[in-house]
Amino acid sequence: MRKLSRKFTSALLTLALLVSLLPAGVAPAQAADTPHDISQGTLTITQDGNYTVTGTTPVNNIVVEEDVTATVTLNNVNITGTGNDSYGTSTPVTSPIDLSAGATLTLILGDNSTNTLTGEAGGGGNGAPGIHVPDDAALIVQGGGSLSVTGGSSMHGYGGAGIGGKSNLDSAYAGGENCGTVIILSTGKVEVKGGSGSGNTTADDIGGGSGYTKGNDGQGIRPSGNNTYTIWGSLTLPCDVTIPDGATVAIPDYTGLTVPQDVTLTNNGTIVKDNFGSFINNGT
Numbered sequence: 001m002r003k004l005s006r007k008f009t010s011a012l013l014t015l016a017l018l019v020s021l022l023p024a025g026v027a028p029a030q031a032a033d034t035p036h037d038i039s040q041g042t043l044t045i046t047q048d049g050n051y052t053v054t055g056t057t058p059v060n061n062i063v064v065e066e067d068v069t070a071t072v073t074l075n076n077v078n079i080t081g082t083g084n085d086s087y088g089t090s091t092p093v094t095s096p097i098d099l100s101a102g103a104t105l106t107l108i109l110g111d112n113s114t115n116t117l118t119g120e121a122g123g124g125g126n127g128a129p130g131i132h133v134p135d136d137a138a139l140i141v142q143g144g145g146s147l148s149v150t151g152g153s154s155m156h157g158y159g160g161a162g163i164g165g166k167s168n169l170d171s172a173y174a175g176g177e178n179c180g181t182v183i184i185l186s187t188g189k190v191e192v193k194g195g196s197g198s199g200n201t202t203a204d205d206i207g208g209g210s211g212y213t214k215g216n217d218g219q220g221i222r223p224s225g226n227n228t229y230t231i232w233g234s235l236t237l238p239c240d241v242t243i244p245d246g247a248t249v250a251i252p253d254y255t256g257l258t259v260p261q262d263v264t265l266t267n268n269g270t271i272v273k274d275n276f277g278s279f280i281n282n283g284t
Helices: none
Strands: 003-004 037-038 042-045 049-054 061-064 069-075 076-079 098-101 103-109 112-119 137-142 147-152 181-184 189-194 220-227 228-232 232-238 242-243 250-251 256-259 265-267 270-273 278-281
Touching: 042 049, 103 147, 137 242, 220 232, 220 250, 250 256, 270 278
Parallel strands: 042 061, 049 069, 061 098, 069 103, 076 112, 103 137, 112 147, 137 181, 147 189, 181 220, 228 250, 232 256, 242 265, 250 270, 256 278
Antiparallel strands: 037 042, 220 228
16 A cells, blocks of 8 residues: 555635524525525425534425535434335335435534434335435535434335435335445444345445345445545545544545545545555645
């Protein structure tokens, strides 16, 4: 192995805007073109921006719409996907956080906070992902709090991925949706588990949909223990990302990390590259 001794100026991620969310039963007094909407417990993010969700916020799930880039800070949030799925029906199960096509979401785990996200269980079909990340979306997890993400279970089908693509709604045995980009660089404890299914099966922690034939596992950065993180796939950073103090990001053989134009990688740790791994910096 050889080290890339590249250090970049430290940059702090700041929230320029905190969205005040009203108590349950109170309709938000806001213009139709504001960047968020709460309806029946769903926080729908329709424009780029920064948001905060706390344990007292009346939110059952968070939806980031197509091509939106958002930052959401979680402070002691506990969300389980809710819906009407039952045996013999094909009602879609829901994920606590649901990214649409082309969406990019940075989750900031508030310092000293404890956060739990659980996908809805599938009664007649497959469980939902704890965080739904389709193949053309991106999720980045940073911050010092803790996060537990679990895919929904299923008695008659397959469990949902902890983070990743959905199962095929029409058949428990059909191929699932591909997973997008998942980058976990949090200084707090992050646990991701796939949901359990029939026949003692368990879905992937991070990966494609949990059908009989799973989808592609995408690309990203995963914790690998002892403050070390590992690249998988061919990863192009979707937005600005920070490597925490003292952390090591390893680029194994036949994987790659690319910083594109107009994107900043703030490296407060160390990047280590194997001979057949690649690091390409076209940004900052």
